[in-house]
Amino acid sequence: xxxxxxxxxxxxxxxxxxxxxxxxxxxxxxxxxxxxxxxxxxxxxxxxxxxxxxxxxxxxxxxxxxxxxxxxxxxxxxxxxxxxxxxxxxxxxxxxxxxxxxxxxxxxxxxxxxxxx
Amino acid sequence: xxxxxxxxxxxxxxxxxxxxxxxxxxxxxxxxxxxxxxxxxxxxxxxxxxxxxxxxxxxxxxxxxxxxxxxxxxxxxxxxxxxxxxxxxxxxxxxxxxxxxxxxxxxxx
Numbered sequence: 001x002x003x004x005x006x007x008x009x010x011x012x013x014x015x016x017x018x019x020x021x022x023x024x025x026x027x028x029x030x031x032x033x034x035x036x037x038x039x040x041x042x043x044x045x046x047x048x049x050x051x052x053x054x055x056x057x058x059x060x061x062x063x064x065x066x067x068x069x070x071x072x073x074x075x076x077x078x079x080x081x082x083x084x085x086x087x088x089x090x091x092x093x094x095x096x097x098x099x100x101x102x103x104x105x106x107x108x109x110x111x112x113x114x115x116x117x
Numbered sequence: 118x119x120x121x122x123x124x125x126x127x128x129x130x131x132x133x134x135x136x137x138x139x140x141x142x143x144x145x146x147x148x149x150x151x152x153x154x155x156x157x158x159x160x161x162x163x164x165x166x167x168x169x170x171x172x173x174x175x176x177x178x179x180x181x182x183x184x185x186x187x188x189x190x191x192x193x194x195x196x197x198x199x200x201x202x203x204x205x206x207x208x209x210x211x212x213x214x215x216x217x218x219x220x221x222x223x224x225x226x
Contacts, residue, residue, distance in 0.1 A: 033214075042123075042206060042218040043161065058213065059118075090160065103149050103210045108160040 002026055004109035006091050012115045013081040021076040021112050023091030031096050032074035033058075033106065034066060036087040043090065049074055050096065081116045088113050119144040121209050123217025130197050131225055138220045140207035141189040149210035150183060150190050155219075156203045164205075165192070197224045 004025045013019055025032065030051045035043040035058075045058030047066040055066050063085060065077045074093075078085060094106040120143040130136050142150075151166035167174045167181045167190065174181050178197075183190040194201055202224045207217040 040126075040218060042216040045213055045215070048213055056213075059215075103214065105151065105163045105166065106214060108162070110160050 004091055004093055004107050006089075006109035006112050008112060009110065010113050012117065013078075014117055015082060017081050018077065018079050019081065020078075021089055021091075021114075022073070023075065023109055024073045025091075025093040025107070026072065027093060027107065028071070029093040029095050029107075030071070031094050031103075032068065033092040033094075034064075034074070034076045035090045035092065036060065036085075037090060037111075038087050046076065046089075081114075083116045086114060086116045119147060119209055119211060119213075119215040121207060121215050121217045123207050123220060125220060126218065127221045127223070129223045129225065132197060132199060134197055134224075136192075136194045136197050136201070136222055136224075138192045138205055138207070138222075139189060140191070140209075140217050141187075142209040142215075143188070144209070144211050145185075145188060147209040147211040150181070151208050151210075151214070152181060152192050153206045153208065153216075154203045155206065161206060194222075197222075199224050199226055 007022045033048040034046040044060050049055045049068040052071045067075045089112045091109040092106040095104045123140045148169040153161035154164045155161040178195045180193040204219045208214045
């Protein structure tokens with residue numbers, strides 16, 4: 001099992017360019033997440049998908065869009081990159097206990113280090 | 118929405134000492150509280166978690182306690198070793214996971 005995979009590992013963009021970050025998981029999890037990590041800010045949720053066919057905004061969704069392509073894949077798109085989007089981006093997946101409205105362990109991908117100049 | 122505060126932001130201990138990291142959360146509906154360890158340049162990895170129906174959980178040198186009334190939970194690491202040096206994140210879950218801002222733990226030999 002590869003777990004959660006992300007591409008690319010590194011990316012440099014110019015202001016105004018667009019790009020899509022790809023994420024895939026092979027653990028048959030229903031829920032998938034995109035976080036960004038900035039120094040001193042912890043991990044902040046951008047968007048999440050509780051199940052295939054649904055997506056919801058997290059804490060910092062502005063400037064991003066997502067697509068849950070199928071159960072395995074969840075992509076994050078930056079339509080017009082800005083320097084404030086320079087960050088490390090992590091994708092994660094988990095199973096959710098729908099009976100108790102609780103979660104199980106979230107598994108993280110290796111991250112994408114994005115620099116916007 | 119949920120807010121999670123984590124203290125201290127940095128913690129330096131000598132090898133063999135104990136380390137305690139504390140978190141408070143705001144949403145009383147939160148029911149799942151994981152702790153993640155992140156080494157430099159790596160992804161966060163779960164080290165221990167606790168659910169709201171449990172007050173304490175232990176796994177070898179690591180323990181977590183939860184006080185639902187006060188809405189705080191703590192990570193305890195005993196007999197610290199240099200390989201425990203990392204950033205530790207607490208989190209609270211209700212519909213989605215909200216993370217604290219992290220504690221950088223440095224264990225000196």
